[in-house]
Amino acid sequence: MGRIPAMSEASLIRVSEIFGPTIQGEGALIGVPTVFVRTGGCDYRCDWCDSLHAVDSAYRATWTPMTAQDIMDEVARLSGGQPLLVSLSGGNPAIQPLAEVIRLGHAQGYGFALETQGSVAQGWFSDLDMLVLSPKPPSSKMQVDWDAFDACLAAGQGADMVLKIVIFDEADYQWARDVAGRYPQLPLFLQPGNHTPPPPGDDSATVDQVGVDARMRWLVDRVMQDKWYQARVLPQLHVTLWGNKRGV
Ligand SMILES: C[S@@+](CC[C@H](N)C(=O)[O-])C[C@H]1O[C@@H](n2cnc3c(N)ncnc32)[C@H](O)[C@@H]1O
Ligand SMILES: Nc1nc2[nH]cc(C(=O)O)c2c(=O)[nH]1
Ligand code: SF4
Numbered sequence: 001m002g003r004i005p006a007m008s009e010a011s012l013i014r015v016s017e018i019f020g021p022t023i024q025g026e027g028a029l030i031g032v033p034t035v036f037v038r039t040g041g042c043d044y045r046c047d048w049c050d051s052l053h054a055v056d057s058a059y060r061a062t063w064t065p066m067t068a069q070d071i072m073d074e075v076a077r078l079s080g081g082q083p084l085l086v087s088l089s090g091g092n093p094a095i096q097p098l099a100e101v102i103r104l105g106h107a108q109g110y111g112f113a114l115e116t117q118g119s120v121a122q123g124w125f126s127d128l129d130m131l132v133l134s135p136k137p138p139s140s141k142m143q144v145d146w147d148a149f150d151a152c153l154a155a156g157q158g159a160d161m162v163l164k165i166v167i168f169d170e171a172d173y174q175w176a177r178d179v180a181g182r183y184p185q186l187p188l189f190l191q192p193g194n195h196t197p198p199p200p201g202d203d204s205a206t207v208d209q210v211g212v213d214a215r216m217r218w219l220v221d222r223v224m225q226d227k228w229y230q231a232r233v234l235p236q237l238h239v240t241l242w243g244n245k246r247g248v
């Protein structure tokens, strides 16, 4: 018979890394100083995931179970005790019990944004300051469960919500047009994909920056061609500055 976990284990959060302060490099909050809390584990396996160290079970041993208090202590240490934006990412942070982190942090003046693909809804989404929903396009080789996605949207009522769609090619672009049409109420951010995530075991920062820049120019042209003036097109600023380096 398997071991019965102690009650407290249910409230532990699997953390891959906590780093910063740095700038939020993507989407609606680009440029905003933030500390990242990256959780370990994901229910997806995107073909081009740039954070495999928080997804691939080969890295499981590097993920640390932490309490909400442990996490906020580390965030406060990094920020020098000054409240700032905390970015919850992963992996999929939505599969972790983060309600208490948000409660503790808010009481100390921190703000919270969470990045998720929209596959798992949580009641505490409504406590976030911003919910960033990033449904995955065809190039990811993932299949979106739209009922689950809509449940995330319903759970997030009360938080600011935005759509952030990664685009590699024309098929992704056409898919993004359909998705945006379905959610006209959500501010929309388009981001060119970077094709060179470091393979497992390699923490190299190399990114095909020439390729990413070309994809960004193509995406801008494509959006202007279509007069798609609701879309905002942004690069991953941290990738431009540091490649796919961890901890920035
Ligand atoms: C690593 S994911 C973690 C959060 C969540 N699992 C998700 O995908 O939204 C953080 C953000 O990076 C984006 N992303 C992941 N791999 C990327 C890549 N190769 N190029 C551009 N953006 C990427 C995701 O779409 C998401 O918006
Ligand atoms: N600076 C910086 N900005 C980011 N925006 C989203 C990130 C992520 O991996 O979730 C990320 C990241 O890893 N670093
Ligand atoms: S959903 Fe996010 S963390 Fe999970 S594999 Fe895809 S990009 Fe990576």
Ligand SMILES: [Mg+2]
Residues within 6 Å of the ligand: 050, 051
């Ligand atoms: Mg990233």
